[in-house]
Amino acid sequence: MRSMTRRSYAALATGAAFALILAGCSDSGNKSPDASSTGKVDCAAYKQYGDLKGKTVSVYTSIVDPESKQQTDSYIPFETCTGAKIAYEGSREFESQLPVRLSAKTAPDIAYIPQPGFLKSLVADFPDAVKPAPQAVIDNATKYYSEAWVNYGTVDGKLYATPLGANVKSFVWYSPKEFADNGYTIPTTWDELMTLSQTIADSGRIPWCAGIESGTATGWPATDWLEDVVLRTAGPDVYDEWVNHTIPFNDPKIVEALATVGDVLKNPAYVNGGLGDVQSIATAPWNEAGNGIPAGTCSLMRAANFYQANWATDVTVAEKPQDNGVYAFYLPGKTADDKPLLGGGEFVTAFSDRPEVQAFQAYLSSPEWANEKAKVTGQGWISANSGLDASLLQSPIDIMSYKLLTDPAYTFRFDGSDQMPAAVGAGSFWTEMTDWIATDKSDEAVLTAIEKSWPAS
Template sequence: MRRPRGRTLGAVALCLAVVAALGVVVARAVADGGSVTLLANWSGADETLFRTAVIQPFEKEEHIHVLYQGSSAESQVLDGDAEAGAPPDVAVLPGPGELAAYAHEGQIQPLDGLFDAKDFNAPWTAKVDGPAGAGAHYYWLPIKTDLKSAVWYPKGTSDAQLAAAAADPGSWCLGMVSGATSGWPATDWIEDILLQQAGPGAYQQWATGTLPWTDPRVERAWRTWGAMVGAGKDTYVRPALTRAYGAVSRTAVNGRAACTLEHQASFIRADKGWRTSAQHTGSDAQFKHSTDFVPGPHTTQDAWEVSGDLAAMFHDTPQAEKLIRYLARDDVQARWSLAQSAFSADHQVKQSVYATDAVTLAAARALDATGTVRCYDASDAMPAAMRDAFQLAALRYLADPSTLAHQLTTLDAVRRRKHAVWLPDVCSKDGG
């Protein structure tokens, strides 16, 4: 092998020096305002999307470097980091119940003054108590929201076909696997059935810890769900317990598959399973309110279960404050919610933003319609221990419905534990 000449070595060294110098210049250009650590649950393609739509514009504008960590088990990661005394500066979680506990412990900082809470609809914004003597403050900022209480089906399906499918457990697209949070598609169903059958008042009592799990209305919701999806029947249960939630709708396009109905949040309409081709830019999914499918008495068709992603600040640094202020801006809210096929709780974001297709606009209008009662996803609003126990119990019930009485008694014992932090409210009407 011929040795490179001295001139070649010199050129290579010069190139390396230039690249290194440029790297330093770029790093300084981005981070001369310092850095901020951020934890959220977006990884893979979602992380790339978040970096492109949110992080990179923030870094360019504020010259603050964002040290981002994405994890599908973020609750466990955050709990471990907080226990070790090293939480991130900012974390994004779906659970206000979990954040309320951090607020009570004095681990997250009030956001009063960093955004105008009047610009955001409830139940995504709410004051909660901090440590003893600290009073009530705003401790989280909603950065995106989703509509639940929806059943999705292929475009063009007739009402008669929908009715027949709803009565067939095999028609429901059901997948329980979601890593550390497996079981949440089941809890979503049970929560929504209780909301529609028993109404927002009973739902709020249950979600805030004052209605026992053994209450007949709660039990009825469980049994209704079990009958709808074929709980205890191996034909339906085995696939559901071994299939990822995100994969179930990918065979439902145009009714060509065994499952044609999916009870899921509004983000599912963007899943490639509801699209006929890579070139198709719209959604082949339509949705109806779940009351059209849930049997039993219904108190209202104006109650929707909702969810969201909430940003909280663990360290009150100038960089963290700038990130919160940035995330609260209506242009950033609109950009990120659209990128996530979601919505913003900021009523300054006009509905025209969601006029990308008829289905998206219909979901946006449902979220903000006059008379609408919005109730936060109950398991997300509950204390973390209650949420985790609920998810596990739902999986056990799906496998063996004869255990229901035991599951509900066990869950009620968790509800009665001392020192758990429960939210005072989870439902709101119209924007209040």
């Protein structure tokens, strides 16, 4: 699913923001713009950026209120210690308007690109506008991010963008109390997950709940299901070939993966707990479908870490069994040693190479920024930056997600639809997966239709 702009209906990071601990800069003596803060920021780490007083860096992004406040708050130490001003603009029309601005030569200094596929198209269409990352950014990327994340910001062997936020999609939400009461254990392989599903079904309950309705983006949760399963049945190398269209969309390995998804989502004994029959998945709102877990009408739902923002206020996200509590476990691979991980995020891209722009770009790729963002967000935000201080993360799901993202035992892959051409990734892939559920269209027909929609060039 497309990050941020096409996920604006899902509250990604709506936890209450912490009070900032930045009121002044110990080296410069300048006061922080945040008058409510009570502490001081140590400017030692910011000396590398130099004196940028009187300089302004413009930022254009799809991140809008209320998340935009957390973004701008995270810039305060940089502004305080360097003297620079960050001019922030969030827009729900970001993806359509950024190319317009580039064509009109009114590009922002920096933009947050929601998906690698969009980055590649910008580099191809505006090769003189998108600036390669400066050395300080390259150094941070190499030091603090995995090779996979660096590759997703690289086009034709050149690093253009570094990750900003991140998310983990390979999760199954459940009720720890239900598991404890019934003696269920967390599955460590795909077969164990299917055995658990059957055990729950044999008890008289429908184990899974699912919903793929999401307004104009209806269908994207089903694409995430397929992507996660391709990683598990075909492996990351085939996944890359599929995403990059070096094998056809309807390759036999992808047909097999969709059939495996169907073993859950098209099995009337397994879905759709508390919501209806198989076809109800197509009309059940994604952000409400999981409510059956605390309500006791279903036991399992595959959804990303950011689903935590959709639980009712009286639902507790915790591993410890308790009434009205939910938690999540890693969606297992074929074996306990097979650890594919599906996720997403956005990337910092520059359209100017002025020193102050390069300095701010370097800050956004640093542990200092990641830590500051974690402080001001409170919960609901994570980074793949290995320099992030995990003790600053407040949600147990955030902490678990961060550990998975930075654990080399897990093989990370970016959301597939976010890497595909928009006509597929935000078009036929969504609509065909919806038809697969709503009209029981066959696996082969769905994948063949998507294959035919792939742009010729």
